[in-house]
């Protein structure tokens with residue numbers, strides 16, 4: 388079994404309505420990490436080219452970078468929901484490639500991280 392991880396980042400503002408200071412407009416420099424797994428490598432000896440993963444991730448993150456997330460996302464822009472959103476945007480890119488997206492993690496800062504994965508795929 389093989390696994391690769393590719394990182395990206397974006398800066399954006401949001402408000403989380405939960406009756407504490409997160410209700411106030413504020414921003415983060417989010418760090419994102421996507422993880423892909425495969426049972427076998429392709430003919431080039433890779434799961435998939437790192438550069439290709441990075442380019443696809445950058446494309447998704449461009450939708451979020453320097454945005455007010457409450458206006459561009461149709462759900463509460465928590466780190467958990469952002470991780471799921473990125474997962475869903477990327478997942479189809481890697482179907483039929485002999486590998487699968489196993490998890491997406493999103494960090495608001497160095498101390499907190501939300502991870503989205505689908506149990507059946509993460510355990511394969």
Ligand SMILES: [Zn+2]
Nearest residue numbers: 401409413415
């Ligand atoms: Zn926040």
